[in-house]
Amino acid sequence: MKxxxxxxIDHERLLRGVYVSRRDTTPKGDVITTFDVRMTEPNRQKAxxxxxxxxxxxxxxxxxxxxxxxxDKIVYWGPMGCCTGSYLLMQGQLTPEDILPLLRRTFSFIAxxxxxxxxxxxxxxxxxxxxxxxxxxxxxxxxxxxxxxxxTSAQTTYPD
Numbered sequence: 686m687k688x689x690x691x692x693x694i695d696h697e698r699l700l701r702g703v704y705v706s707r708r709d710t711t712p713k714g715d716v717i718t719t720f721d722v723r724m725t726e727p728n729r730q731k732a733x734x735x736x737x738x739x740x741x742x743x744x745x746x747x748x749x750x751x752x753x754x755x756x757d758k759i760v761y762w763g764p765m766g767c768c769t770g771s772y773l774l775m776q777g778q779l780t781p782e783d784i785l786p787l788l789r790r791t792f793s794f795i796a797x798x799x800x801x802x803x804x805x806x807x808x809x810x811x812x813x814x815x816x817x818x819x820x821x822x823x824x825x826x827x828x829x830x831x832x833x834x835x836x837t838s839a840q841t842t843y844p845d
Contacts, residue, residue, distance in 0.1 A: 705721075708778060720774075732767065740818050752790070758775045792825045798818070
């Protein structure tokens with residue numbers, strides 16, 4: 686079986702950052718850009734707890750789908766199985782630089798969030814109690830301050 690593209694990235698050299706994972710074209714010609722929103726260095730830093738990543742998923746998806754500038758371009762936000770980040774799928778041929786202001790707003794929202802996590806009820810979520818808001822806020826704050834604000838080109842281009 687052919688190895689999928691995301692398994693060809695050198696995870697031993699991958700930094701925290703925002704990367705274009707892939708671009709797909711729908712049968713109607715729309716381009717969908719998949720972003721790798723990498724919050725921890727794979728295999729070198731502790732992964733984000735599944736509970737915190739689940740909380741980040743609820744908060745980020747809610748924020749993104751309500752953003753006045755980008756809501757109509759958001760296709761999907763979801764966690765990576767390895768718990769080192771999330772995928773963001775957006776309509777359009779976009780670059781990390783295009784969406785950095787949006788991601789900074791998103792992670793600021795998560796870092797500062799107070800109250801009930803959107804969708805964290807038995808009616809709205811299949812595992813509603815599997816949440817950790819304090820850990821999600823801390824992971825978001827760290828990613829915002831250490832990665833998204835001072836981001837470099839090495840954190841927006843996959844290693845060779």
